[in-house]
Amino acid sequence: MSEDLLANGFKDVGPTITKLTLNDKQLTKFIDEFIVYNYDSNCITASEGAFGIGDPLAPTPARPFGVNYTDFLLDGVGSQRIKKIDDVYLYNDWHKTLSEDVDQGDDYDGGLDLATCVGPNAELFSYLNPHPSMRGGSERWKTEIIIKTTDSATTTIHVNSTELLQVGELILTNNGVADGVTQITAINSSTSLTVSAAIDVVEGTALEIGLDPVLSINLRPVNLYNGHFYKKRPNAVALVEGDATQPGYVGLPGISEKIYMNEFSKVKRLITTSARGVTFMPAASTGVNTEAKLRHYKEERSPDGSTKHHFWISNYKLRALDVILVINF
Secondary structure (H helix, E strand, O other), X not given: OHHHHHHOOOOOOOOEEEEEEEEHHHHHHHHHHHHHHHOOOOOOOOOOOOOOOOOOOOOOOOOOOOOOEEEEEOOOOOOOOEEEEEXXXXXXXXXXXXXXHOEOOOEOOOOOEHHHHOOOOOOHHHHEOOOHHHOEOXXXXXXXXXXXXXXXXXXXXXXXXXXXXXXXXXXXXEOOEEOOOOEEEEEEXXXXXXXXXXXXXXXXXXXXXXXXXOOOOEEOOOOOOEOOOOXXXXXXXXOOOOOOOOEOOOOHHHXXXXXXXXXXXXXXXXXXXXXXXXXXXXXXXXXXXXXEEEEEEEEEEOOOOOEEEEEEEEEOHHHOOOOEEEEEO
């Protein structure tokens, strides 16, 4: 019967099943973006958000909070979903005040004890840095790579890994000597790149790569992939003996990481459970106005230790999905 209908001009509009496969890095990036956009990271209101990460007691703090912000565009350039992130997070040790310095014996304005004013998300954002300018690949970072072969006046350089590099970045230093001009023009493979001018390289020495000779100041962790949010356990505060007041948030390093992992797992369960009515929508840039329903999810662990995440979604053929980037539920 279906063949007769199609032969007489009817169109098959589905539904069809589409299978999407993501790796751990792709899924982690999405979940972190979800947390940053939907969880309150503000530092200005007592007992709310991540209050306590900024220094509320200093009259003129070196890193004022609630003053300057950077826009986080959830959907990239042209995004209608924008979250303002406090520039107090624009530091490699943004959590130092809460972890090591805050005096638990002091009172905040209005007689409130600072220990009871810490926001419910302070621990979470002491581990997960929500600032878009601290993501992997931003100009704040410099990446160190090791030369694998000695060459003279070459534009093709063999290195230990190009995974974190991008076309357009500069060689900041070559074996400790400042450069700041030579640019990456191509990533040839996982261990080879091409630069804009011939340089001398020596096996075993390091190149520092970044976007800006002045702004690229923080050494990038090897697991901070391009576009991913920066994560770092706070330093543990030294315990004080005797009757002196103990500064800092004792136990924050372990607590902050565990809270992040708990929230990560919670969001993951939400977006991989078909019974919750999870729907997938294409990026606004595609111009496609449609949605697809999650029908099944399966996690597959490979022998090499990697994990793949399989999503089966259904949509109609006349409204086929182009690029699926946004998940709503």
